[in-house]
Amino acid sequence: MAAKRSGARSKRSQGMSVRLQSVQESRGEPPLSRERIVATAVELLDTRGVDGLTMRRLADRLGSGVMSLYWHVDNKEDVFDLALDSVLEYRGPPQTVESQDWRGEVVHMLEDWRASMLRHPWSASLLPRRALGPNILGRLELLSKTLSKAGVADADLNVAIWSLWNYVMGATVTRASFDLSDDDRAAAQQRLTHLSERYPTIERSRLLLDDDWSGAFRRGLDFLLDGLAPKQ
Amino acid sequence: MAAKRSGARSKRSQGMSVRLQSVQESRGEPPLSRERIVATAVELLDTRGVDGLTMRRLADRLGSGVMSLYWHVDNKEDVFDLALDSVLEYRGPPQTVESQDWRGEVVHMLEDWRASMLRHPWSASLLPRRALGPNILGRLELLSKTLSKAGVADADLNVAIWSLWNYVMGATVTRASFDLSDDDRAAAQQRLTHLSERYPTIERSRLLLDDDWSGAFRRGLDFLLDGLAPKQ
DNA sequence: CCATTGACTCGTACGCCGTACGATGCAAAT
DNA sequence: ATTTGCATCGTACGGCGTACGAGTCAATGG
Numbered sequence: 400m401a402a403k404r405s406g407a408r409s410k411r412s413q414g415m416s417v418r419l420q421s422v423q424e425s426r427g428e429p430p431l432s433r434e435r436i437v438a439t440a441v442e443l444l445d446t447r448g449v450d451g452l453t454m455r456r457l458a459d460r461l462g463s464g465v466m467s468l469y470w471h472v473d474n475k476e477d478v479f480d481l482a483l484d485s486v487l488e489y490r491g492p493p494q495t496v497e498s499q500d501w502r503g504e505v506v507h508m509l510e511d512w513r514a515s516m517l518r519h520p521w522s523a524s525l526l527p528r529r530a531l532g533p534n535i536l537g538r539l540e541l542l543s544k545t546l547s548k549a550g551v552a553d554a555d556l557n558v559a560i561w562s563l564w565n566y567v568m569g570a571t572v573t574r575a576s577f578d579l580s581d582d583d584r585a586a587a588q589q590r591l592t593h594l595s596e597r598y599p600t601i602e603r604s605r606l607l608l609d610d611d612w613s614g615a616f617r618r619g620l621d622f623l624l625d626g627l628a629p630k631q
Numbered sequence: 632m633a634a635k636r637s638g639a640r641s642k643r644s645q646g647m648s649v650r651l652q653s654v655q656e657s658r659g660e661p662p663l664s665r666e667r668i669v670a671t672a673v674e675l676l677d678t679r680g681v682d683g684l685t686m687r688r689l690a691d692r693l694g695s696g697v698m699s700l701y702w703h704v705d706n707k708e709d710v711f712d713l714a715l716d717s718v719l720e721y722r723g724p725p726q727t728v729e730s731q732d733w734r735g736e737v738v739h740m741l742e743d744w745r746a747s748m749l750r751h752p753w754s755a756s757l758l759p760r761r762a763l764g765p766n767i768l769g770r771l772e773l774l775s776k777t778l779s780k781a782g783v784a785d786a787d788l789n790v791a792i793w794s795l796w797n798y799v800m801g802a803t804v805t806r807a808s809f810d811l812s813d814d815d816r817a818a819a820q821q822r823l824t825h826l827s828e829r830y831p832t833i834e835r836s837r838l839l840l841d842d843d844w845s846g847a848f849r850r851g852l853d854f855l856l857d858g859l860a861p862k863q
Numbered sequence: 864c865c866a867t868t869g870a871c872t873c874g875t876a877c878g879c880c881g882t883a884c885g886a887t888g889c890a891a892a893t
Numbered sequence: 894a895t896t897t898g899c900a901t902c903g904t905a906c907g908g909c910g911t912a913c914g915a916g917t918c919a920a921t922g923g
Contacts, residue, residue, distance in 0.1 A: 410870090410871090430871085431871080431872085449760070453908085453909070453910090454909080454910060454911080455908085455909075455910090458873095463872075463873080464872060464873035464874075465873080465874095465910090465911085466872075466873055466874080466875095466911075466912090466913095467871075467872045467873060469911070469912095470870085470871055470872075471871095474910075474911075475909095475910065475911090523759050524759040524760045526759075526804070526808065527755050527756040527758075527759065527804045527807050527808050528681070528756040528807075528808065529808060530808070531808065531809075533829070536826070536829075536830050536833070537829075537830070539830070539833050539838065540829075540830040540831075540832055540833050543832040543833045543836060543838060544832045547832060547836075553836070556836050557836055557837075557838055557847060558847050558850045558851050558854075560833075560836075560838060561802070561805075561838075561847055561851060562798065562851040562854065562855070564801060564805065565797070565798045565799075565800075565801030565802040565805060565851070566794065566797050566798055566801055567797075567801065568797075568800070568801030568804055568805055569796065569797030569798055569799065569800030569801030569802075569804070570793070570797040570801075572758070572759045572800055572801070572804055573793075573796065573797060573800055575759050576758065576759050576760065576761065576762070576763070577763075594768070597765075597768075597769075597772075598768050598769070598771070598772040599772075600772055600775040600776045600779060601768070601771050601772050601775045601792075604775060604779075604785070604788050604789055604792075605789075606771065606775060606789050606792060606793075609789055615789060615790050615793055618790050619790050619793060619794040619797070622790070622794065622858055623794070623855070623858075625858070626854055626855075626857070626858050642899090642900095662900085663900080663901085685879085685880070685881090686880080686881060686882080687879085687880075687881090690902095695901075695902080696901060696902035696903075697881090697882085697902080697903095698882075698883090698884095698901075698902055698903080698904095699900070699901045699902060701882070701883095702899080702900055702901075703900095706881075706882075707880095707881065707882090
């Protein structure tokens with residue numbers, strides 16, 4: 400049946416055509432390109448949220464017609480995929496001697512992951528529905544390579560990777576949904592009052608109020624890594 | 632400004648009016664109710680996915696007019712909230728002496744959580760965007776209570792809860808996105824071939840192919856609990 | 864020099880969506 | 894007999910994603 404996404408992702412050629420920008424827009428925007436579309440999509444997602452990204456609005460911001468987008472992009476899902484992956488690029492730890500401090504490398508990558516996703520809260524809500532893009536796979540690869548080099552046994556490697564991965568994913572996703580639900584403080588407050596009746600323990604521990612998320616994240620991560628480390 | 636969701640969630644009264652079903656449908660469906668709407672929404676989500684849930688389709692399945700739904704339900708977001716929470720109910724471990732085996736209780740609840748979400752794959756993708764419903768909070772409360780009873784220090788309690796929580800959330804969310812991307816095997820296979828070029832380590836460890844997800848889930852969880860347990 | 868090609872843009876239109884509004888039916892209360 | 898209030902629903906509006914086909918313009922090559 401209908402071959403969805405069969406190889407080429409849009410109608411534009413993959414080759415590098417070096418056409419100068421057309422004269423047609425006398426003082427308009429630069430010409431459309433996949434990069435410009437993705438960048439603007441991210442802008443739109445940042446300012447208006449997932450539901451605020453509309454092909455029409457996207458075209459408006461780019462100063463183009465709606466259907467022009469479809470030359471560079473398959474469809475709206477494609478835009479989501481590209482925007483998500485574009486936000487998850489990783490350039491490695493700031494300055495390292497090759498592979499000495501494996502633990503520092505892992506922590507840096509995972510904290511950067513978390514920071515990237517929280518900088519673009521829509522990404523956490525998008526991620527479960529999208530395929531794994533190259534930047535995501537790249538991070539998994541880096542994680543795998545680093546742990547392997549650090550001496551984690553092959554038999555434990557996958558469990559170790561997934562444990563760390565799950566931890567980070569869960570932390571960002573959970574955090575994202577908290578941000579949403581705290582949007583209007585009135586409702587949150589009301590939820591908390593009848594919370595103390597029905598959920599005394601989490602009320603007492605101030606589980607939902609403790610806002611040192613990144614500290615808790617780091618502590619849990621450290622704990623996880625302590626267990627994962629072979630010894631050193 | 633506009634008071635969204637201010638207290639009462641729909642126009643219907645909360646009181647228990649015991650009206651018998653109206654005579655009007657001579658051989659039709661039972662009368663509408665919030666419960667019937669939610670149950671049908673879950674059906675629809677199970678069979679057609681997140682994008683398959685439409686107010687019109689929902690009404691069709693219920694044998695009612697579209698706008699009738701809005702008497703029982705605020706809007707479509709409300710339907711999502713209710714469907715999600717309805718799927719996350721928890722009835723406790725099968726048969727336990729009060730609070731003896733705290734570890735068994737925690738494992739059971741978390742594995743049930745994971746199983747519930749995987750039974751309804753749309754739930755993982757919905758969760759990041761929705762507020763915390765009573766069933767979610769109930770599980771957090773149970774987790775908190777159990778860990779506290781098990782002797783986890785108050786200072787470590789929140790980190791412990793969030794670590795476990797994040798792990799489970801991440802596992803289900805990750806798993807859900809894998810299910811999506813494996814939808815058509817052709818694309819998956821192609822992704823794997825150029826995977827071995829660009830991502831040699833995760834290719835070698837068969838990270839993406841290892842399909843013993845629940846085994847890995849359990850192993851990682853055991854590890855986490857080992858670390859969390861005070862001693863016993 | 865002109866015709867052809869192919870990269871790129873875009874106006875129109877279609878079918879579907881969520882839902883505001885107001886009309887209706889019907890049982891219970893007055 | 895009238896009023897009230899729960900519940901249903903038809904119509905309509907504005908917005909959405911995108912199929913289709915016509916248009917523009919630079920490069921090509923005869």
